[in-house]
Amino acid sequence: MEKPTFDQLPEAIVTLYDKLLSIEKMLTDLKFGYNLPEQDLLTIQQASELVTLAVPTLYSKVSLKEIPFCKKGKRLYFSKSELLKWVKSGVQETNGNIVNGVENKFLAIHSKK
Template sequence: MHNLVLSPIDPEKLISDISERVTARILKAVQNNNSSTANPEQLLTIQEAANFLNLTVPTIYSKVSKGELPVMKRGKRLYFSSTELMNYLKQGRKKSFTEIEKEAELYLSNKKKG
């Protein structure tokens, strides 16, 4: 059996110790999160790219042959960068009415100046 001796602890020291440990754990969690998102790029197979884009495999092949999709080829295999596919999707984004209005105002104000 173990003999356990309890002694009074200064409340300020206890709070300080707990605070330091919690801070250390939060910093560690944030660093782990940053390191996992530091390199989010992955190489995808054609099936994974089809799932990523929510398209069929034949549609992917068609877009690759037309040069619409960024692709890397190694031997007979096609690989797709998840980052490049995300950029491809973002290029198809349509601007909101507010964004179009702001661009028009900026264009007209630049025309009046020069």
């Protein structure tokens, strides 16, 4: 790029301003994770907010290997999708579902005879 003349300065400033806005948008997108995939990694504070557990509780679950996590050096990371899957795995069956399951097994056993 050539050095702009005095007459070209207003146009050069507009070009620089547009480029600066573009860089600012890219940095903002990176900061807030807009361009990151759905399975982004979370810090322990972010994971704590996601699963609504206190940070010390998460540390104890990590030490007991009760929760999915990644460790790189001294840092802990959590996959958002893995944490959501872990939370959903704790869903309890209703009494109606349990009764239906037992009835279906009972009928399946007796229909084979």
